[in-house]
Amino acid sequence: MNQRVTKCFVLLVKHAEGQPTMCALPHIMRLLGSSKACPSVTGTILEMVERLLTLEDYEGDARIPAEPALSIDTAAVARLNLRERLNYGSCLLLPHVGSLLAYLHSRLTASKRRSRLSRQELSVLSRVSELASDPITSDSLLRLLLPLLGRGRQEPPETVVTDLLTSVGNLISQVPQPHTYLRSLAPLFGTVSHVTPRKLLSLVLESISKRCDDDKALISGVQLVVGLNAWDARWVEQPDFIRRLDAFKQVHVSLDAGEIGPDIGAIIIHNCFYILRKVGVVYPLFTL
Structure with missing residues (x-):
């Protein structure tokens, strides 16, 4: 199943001939940040984003033909200086890292309880924070995330704490005075x-x-x-x-x-x- 899904990722950046802005992914990301989007819509988009960030490429499997399609910004990938090769789905999301972090920041600040992000949001944050490069956004998220880790009488589940601390570690590497x-x-x-x-x-x-x-x-x-x-x-x-x-x-x-x-x-x-x-x-x- 995952193999078939990864083959389809390229369809998200297939665009009209001569019109590179006319493709699905940028419009989907704008919809995620819309205040009018209902929870079912944002949940579906987050599920898509999580798959883009986490599903590995399958060697030797050709993607579905989709020309013309937006090319990967190899220079931006190289600037990340990651130890491991970035999967294709994460490469597609690189131009949208800022908007994803902004969405997660708004989720934290808008909640009356400053809550708990959903499991999907935590997973997305732990992955996308590795791709972050904006010190200001990283600093803002850190100031919201660190209090969450120490809040409450009971310690959150291990997976939640692991995702949060992974995000903290990724974000703290981007701020000027860690x-x-x-x-x-x-x-x-x-x-x-x-x-x-x-x-x-x-x-x-x-x-x-x-x-x-x-x-x-x-x-x-x-x-x-x-x-x-x-x-x-x-x-x-x-x-x-x-x-x-x-x-x-x-x-x-x-x-x-x-x-x-x-x-x-x-x-x-x-x-x-x-x-x-x-x-x-x-x-x-x-x-x-």
Whole structure:
């Protein structure tokens, strides 16, 4: 089924001869952002967008003949500097990343509860944020998304937290001053409990430290936090207790030397509360 669907993607950018603006995809994306579009329509469009972003190309399978059709902006794809090859559907959506993010931003701000995005919207956001390049939109979305992660008495399902943190990691790589989000990330180290999202939290911190390579105190602080959350490479969900213990000892040394700033300090405090709640052995480790 997926194979047949991906063959049809090209029909979205098939246009009238000599009229490249006369194709379906731009008009569909404008409809998504329309205030008059009913939920059933936006839901169908989001389902289409999710498939464009997630379905892989099938090697050796020719697409349905659809000439003339809009060509892929290879220069824009190259500027993304992605580690993996971008699938055809995502390439088609590149010109519409801004409008997709604007739609998701409006969904977050329009909701009285600032809610929860739907499963499809979360999936789309986690994927399309990887293609984002606008610092202003990225900053606005981060300011809306980070409070969502720490809201509520109960932690959201692992898939929801994973999608949100994936989006945060992608967006934070686009803002000019990523270190300003450290304090907003701190409470998540005390509330996020699932293994994969906690690994993503460490990856987000490491991404920030790489962007701030002239701040030696921040880099060493991030290394401490990553050590406090180390996982055994031999076992997927098994903590690396040796590295964690060494990191706790180094925290004690760094505190005495006054080398831990307030932002990293806040993260460490929240991390300690998390361990106290889950394990209950922080204080003895600090006295070793």
